[in-house]
Amino acid sequence: MATTNTSASAPASGLREFWFYFSVNRGAVIGLTVFAILVFVAIFAPWIAPFPPDEQFRDALLKPPIWDAAADPRFILGTDPVGRDMLSRLIHGARYSLFIGFFVVVGALIVGVVLGVLAGYFRGWVDVLIMRIMDIILAFPPLLLALVLVAILGPGLFNAMIAIALVLQPHFARLVRAAVMAEKSREYVAAAKLSGAGHFRLMMVTILPNCLGPLIVQATLSFSNAILEAAALGFLGMGAQPPTPEWGTMLASAREFILKAPWVVTFPGLAILITVLAINLIGDGLRDALDPKLKRS
Amino acid sequence: MLNYVLRRIALLVPTIIGISICAFAFVRVLPGDPILAMAGQHGVTPERYEILREQFGYNLPIWQQYFNYLWSVMQGDFGISLATKRPVINEFMALFPATMELAFVALIFAVVIGIPAGIFAAIKRGSWFDQITMGVALTGYSMPIFWWGLLLIIFFSGYLGWTPVSGRIALTFFLKPITGFMLIDTLLYGNWAAFVSALRHLILPAIVLGTIPLAVIARQTRSAMLEVLGEDYVRTARAKGMSPNRVVNVHALRNALIPVVTTIGLQVGLLLGGAILTETIFTWPGIGKWMIDSISKRDYVVVQSGLLIIALIVMSVNLIVDLLYALINPRIRVQ
Numbered sequence: 010m011a012t013t014n015t016s017a018s019a020p021a022s023g024l025r026e027f028w029f030y031f032s033v034n035r036g037a038v039i040g041l042t043v044f045a046i047l048v049f050v051a052i053f054a055p056w057i058a059p060f061p062p063d064e065q066f067r068d069a070l071l072k073p074p075i076w077d078a079a080a081d082p083r084f085i086l087g088t089d090p091v092g093r094d095m096l097s098r099l100i101h102g103a104r105y106s107l108f109i110g111f112f113v114v115v116g117a118l119i120v121g122v123v124l125g126v127l128a129g130y131f132r133g134w135v136d137v138l139i140m141r142i143m144d145i146i147l148a149f150p151p152l153l154l155a156l157v158l159v160a161i162l163g164p165g166l167f168n169a170m171i172a173i174a175l176v177l178q179p180h181f182a183r184l185v186r187a188a189v190m191a192e193k194s195r196e197y198v199a200a201a202k203l204s205g206a207g208h209f210r211l212m213m214v215t216i217l218p219n220c221l222g223p224l225i226v227q228a229t230l231s232f233s234n235a236i237l238e239a240a241a242l243g244f245l246g247m248g249a250q251p252p253t254p255e256w257g258t259m260l261a262s263a264r265e266f267i268l269k270a271p272w273v274v275t276f277p278g279l280a281i282l283i284t285v286l287a288i289n290l291i292g293d294g295l296r297d298a299l300d301p302k303l304k305r306s
Numbered sequence: 307m308l309n310y311v312l313r314r315i316a317l318l319v320p321t322i323i324g325i326s327i328c329a330f331a332f333v334r335v336l337p338g339d340p341i342l343a344m345a346g347q348h349g350v351t352p353e354r355y356e357i358l359r360e361q362f363g364y365n366l367p368i369w370q371q372y373f374n375y376l377w378s379v380m381q382g383d384f385g386i387s388l389a390t391k392r393p394v395i396n397e398f399m400a401l402f403p404a405t406m407e408l409a410f411v412a413l414i415f416a417v418v419i420g421i422p423a424g425i426f427a428a429i430k431r432g433s434w435f436d437q438i439t440m441g442v443a444l445t446g447y448s449m450p451i452f453w454w455g456l457l458l459i460i461f462f463s464g465y466l467g468w469t470p471v472s473g474r475i476a477l478t479f480f481l482k483p484i485t486g487f488m489l490i491d492t493l494l495y496g497n498w499a500a501f502v503s504a505l506r507h508l509i510l511p512a513i514v515l516g517t518i519p520l521a522v523i524a525r526q527t528r529s530a531m532l533e534v535l536g537e538d539y540v541r542t543a544r545a546k547g548m549s550p551n552r553v554v555n556v557h558a559l560r561n562a563l564i565p566v567v568t569t570i571g572l573q574v575g576l577l578l579g580g581a582i583l584t585e586t587i588f589t590w591p592g593i594g595k596w597m598i599d600s601i602s603k604r605d606y607v608v609v610q611s612g613l614l615i616i617a618l619i620v621m622s623v624n625l626i627v628d629l630l631y632a633l634i635n636p637r638i639r640v641q
Contacts, residue, residue: 036444134307141321141324142321142324145321145324145325148321148325148617148620149325149613149616149620150575150576150578150582150616150620151575152580152582153579153582153613153616156582156597156598157601157609158332158516160336160601160604160609161332161336161337163337165322171426177619179412237448240452241583244583245582245598246602247584257450260456267456267459267460267464268460268464271464271618273456274457275460278450278453278454278456279453281450281453282449282450282453285448285449286445286448287443289444289447289448290444290447
């Protein structure tokens, strides 16, 4: 009963309706709040962080966090094996993770959308060719393929991002292709075609905006996936290289101290988990709000 | 059905050829020279270099090299590892059981906890149990598993001292492999102490590798169950006065599990990818660690053939899952 009442009184404006469904999901709102804080921290990192991320305090190696008796009050989350402030490095690390997520999603989105629209719109051999290539990419475990690609391109953050974008891109292509094929036979597309719209206009202006919902959800998922994969590559020594304060790379160089100084291992991983969890919470909320089939079900 | 099976297999042929071209091409564009990598630190004289190039066929045109490679692969010859000088397929066969055992136990862990958790969360929708389970599942799904592994080592190996940090079995046991599965082999030898040692080595890596599949399976089970519980036939069964248990077990569960079976099958690619991280953390002697070691050692032959074999495994499992799905759900076959 309550459902019918609320949806009847829901405002007609798309954005407000979206927010109405999104904000029902408490987890999604929490995720969005955490994410907003992370973005703020990333943008203003040099002003928020107490120290530069690579400044070494030779008199304070491996100091524990502030709640430990042996702590140094200058370093709230302690220091790493070469005396750098953990908190400052974590704050700067937020820049890398969010940038990686953003870059990878934009890259994968552009390539995936173009390939997916071409395949779904033209069908025939274009479709077969594109989708077979996507099948080949998807046949490899993503992390393994990314590893080999980085080995070819050379280890480093930028190459890792390209490799991850390439590995994640088939999901977008498949999604867009399916959506385009479903939309293509609708009346509004036929109407646009009759009024003389060309291929490009039909693909990008008429059809694509109607496939946006699932695409946004997939983009959110890929954002968190990209952060995880980049951290994994960093951890395996194939992503960002030390002394970059990227969270996965920080974990890798802290591994040997895991039993002696657990905090150098705990905090970078916790930062990854919180970021990825926040984005996945947003993703769940978006899926509920954008997918009409799941709405209030 | 046979028709459907044949059509599905025929569709795979171009993909398999594409995969083999990719694996072949990746290795050709890897920086460095395979002959120099083989020669190692000692270097090689120009004359010897030419002889080796000819011996391994690197002097032939690229397309001819590819067809030679494809031809030997079809005869089961995946080349000789540059690092160990042993046939790649022998190395793979020696290491694969370790990964299989790890992945299998991880999957059992994920299924045994994930499916019941998902079912109860769906039945008690909106309850605190549902909310906590789904919160934990989303956390598991967001977990950087390499960090999760390190945390478990800190707690269970470092703090409590319950489990060993690395390897498959304590070095004091030396058992000649029969099946290659440590848990089975130790039992076949009747060596109880060795079995316990193997189990203690296996438990943390299996939990780490199983965490993301567990989260995926729990979430998928819950949503499949919720969908089925809203169907007309479930309402009819309830209206007939059937007991809630019977409605869930007989009417809902069977239909809800169809998509879950697919999800479980699709975890295999994820498990093989996760094995790279898990095996690195726990120094587990499986194919994940073998691949990453070969990539860093630039053992081209192993990387090339390893990629090919792993992709073929993932594809075969996906095919089997698809066919099983068609077997359970006849509507798929017609399309």
